Every structure is written in C-alpha cells, then in structure tokens.
Amino acid sequence: MFTYLNPEIRQRLIAEGKLVRLDADGQLIDVHTPEAPGELAINLLGPIPLPIALPSTQATVQWYAAVRSTELSQVETLASELRARGGQQLFSHLVSPLAVNSVLVVGNPTENPLVRVHSNCLTGDVFGSQRCDCGPQLDAAIARMHADAAGGYLVYMAGHEGRGIGLWAKAATYLLQDAGEDTYEANRSLGLPDDSRDFTDAAVLIKHFVGAEAFRLLTNNPKKIEDLQHFGLRDITQEKHVTGVSQWNKRYLHAKRSWGHKLDDEDI
Numbered sequence: 001m002f003t004y005l006n007p008e009i010r011q012r013l014i015a016e017g018k019l020v021r022l023d024a025d026g027q028l029i030d031v032h033t034p035e036a037p038g039e040l041a042i043n044l045l046g047p048i049p050l051p052i053a054l055p056s057t058q059a060t061v062q063w064y065a066a067v068r069s070t071e072l073s074q075v076e077t078l079a080s081e082l083r084a085r086g087g088q089q090l091f092s093h094l095v096s097p098l099a100v101n102s103v104l105v106v107g108n109p110t111e112n113p114l115v116r117v118h119s120n121c122l123t124g125d126v127f128g129s130q131r132c133d134c135g136p137q138l139d140a141a142i143a144r145m146h147a148d149a150a151g152g153y154l155v156y157m158a159g160h161e162g163r164g165i166g167l168w169a170k171a172a173t174y175l176l177q178d179a180g181e182d183t184y185e186a187n188r189s190l191g192l193p194d195d196s197r198d199f200t201d202a203a204v205l206i207k208h209f210v211g212a213e214a215f216r217l218l219t220n221n222p223k224k225i226e227d228l229q230h231f232g233l234r235d236i237t238q239e240k241h242v243t244g245v246s247q248w249n250k251r252y253l254h255a256k257r258s259w260g261h262k263l264d265d266e267d268i
C-alpha cells in the first residue's frame with residue numbers, strides 16, 4: 001500500500017477516505033490488513049477534481065487513480081533500495097512502467113449509468129491521430145456522459161496500449177500495416193495475439209463504482225461485453241459508440257467489423 005508516499009501523508013489520505021483498497025469484488029477492505037499472497041487488491045486514490053473542456057461547455061469530473069497492490073509493492077521494494085542509496089532522482093525510471101488505471105466520474109451517476117472502458121492509445125488519445133477512432137471515442141464518451149441524466153464512469157485502462165501488445169510493438173505493426181497488412185494481420189506477423197487485453201481490473205472498478213446494478217456500456221465490441229460478463233457483471237446493455245470515422249481509419253474500422261465489432265454499413 002502506497003508508502004513511497006510520505007507515511008504521514010499516506011495516513012492523512014487514508015483518514016480522509018481518499019486512499020482506499022478494494023478487493024476483487026470491488027468492496028472496500030482495510031488498508032492496514034496485510035495482503036494474502038495471490039489476492040487481488042486495488043489501491044484507489046481520489047476523488048480529484050479535473051476541470052475538462054467539452055465541445056460546448058466545461059465540466060468538472062472526479063478522477064480516481066487505481067493501481068494493483070502487487071505492482072506497488074514491487075516499486076516499493078525498489079524505491080526503498082534507491083532511497084537508501086540516495087538515488088531518489090531515478091524514481092521516474094522506477095515508476096514509469098507502473099500501470100495506473102483511472103476512473104472518471106462524470107456528473108452524478110444514478111440508475112443505469114453510461115460506462116466506457118477505454119483502452120489507452122497514445123497515438124489516438126494524446127496525439128489526435130486519425131489512424132484509429134480512439135481519440136474521438138474518448139472525447140465523445142465524456143461528452144455523452146455529461147449530457148446524460150444518469151451520468152457515467154469512464155474507466156481508462158493504462159496497460160491496454162495496442163490492444164495489449166504495448167506501444168513498441170504497436171509502432172512496428174503500423175509499419176507492417178503501411179506495407180499492406182491489416183491491424184490484426186500485423187499483430188500476427190509479429191507473433192502476437194490479435195487482442196491480449198485483460199479486463200480484470202476494469203471489472204473490479206465497475207463493481208466498486210456501479211455495484212451489481214445495470215449499466216449501459218459504450219462500445220461496438222461484443223467481446224468486451226463478454227469479457228466483463230465473465231467477471232460477474234451481468235446486467236450490461238450495449239450502447240453503440242461510433243464517432244471519428246475518417247478516410248484515414250476506414251480500413252481499420254472495416255478490419256474491426258470483420259473481427260466481430262458491431263458496425264453497420266452506414267457507420268463506416
């Protein structure tokens with residue numbers, strides 16, 4: 001549990017309820033209890049207000065940062081060694097691979113909220129690349145939640161880059177795509193799975209924020225729904241989420257459709 005933070009500050013955050021720990025069912029567990037080996041526990045920091053510019057307005061969403069205890073404790077051990085050697089300036093090397101997921105709470109979610117489980121995409125979400133539809137899907141998800149009376153939750157999966165193959169391999173697949181392969185063929189050429197995303201942590205976070213209640217998932221990918229159902233989230237309604245279609249990503253979207261995404265002719 002987050003101790004490379006000053007222990008006094010950590011205690012203060014715990015006392016304020018801003019640093020909590022969740023079990024695999026999304027339930028709060030005592031932050032002081034030592035973890036059983038192999039037990040899934042997620043640390044959650046927040047809420048942290050973020051003012052966000054939407055297309056026609058401004059909204060403040062509540063951000064939560066989520067990280068597995070197992071990941072933190074590895075960093076923790078190395079951090080204390082570094083500190084002992086006076087190498088604090090190397091902290092950035094240490095923490096950069098830490099997969100910190102996020103939840104944005106948009107509006108005041110009530111019954112049957114919108115939920116988006118968004119896989120991170122540096123090129124689309126941050127650089128605004130139109131080779132995929134990720135950036136517009138991310139922006140539109142927040143805007144749709146803000147406009148919806150039932151509000152919503154955006155779960156941003158930091159370790160999902162390139163459908164789970166990571167940024168370096170994704171860069172290589174782009175070069176293969178430019179030589180003629182489609183998205184999935186390019187993954188296979190590298191000997192990598194079509195899709196290796198793990199939705200365990202997304203399911204835990206949804207269980208924590210939404211509980212076992214019904215929600216509407218913004219997605220065109222039926223496999224994403226099956227993956228979440230596999231973790232016990234049964235009451236999911238699919239809400240189509242098509243946006244950002246351009247000449248640059250038509251081929252990418254056609255490949256997604258042939259892989260099973262629910263996209264109609266008029267969508268793409």
Ligand SMILES: Nc1nc2c(ncn2[C@@H]2O[C@H](COP(=O)(O)OP(=O)(O)OP(=O)(O)O)[C@@H](O)[C@H]2O)c(=O)[nH]1
Pocket residue numbers: 118119120121122131132133134137160161162163164165170173174183187218219220221224241256261
């Ligand atoms: N391997 C690979 N990953 C890509 C490529 N383009 C985007 N991605 C990744 O694809 C992920 C998003 O997955 P998508 O298949 O676009 O969509 P989805 O999340 O399954 O489905 P929706 O919920 O409908 O958006 C992100 O992690 C992107 O980084 C690509 O050309 N190759």
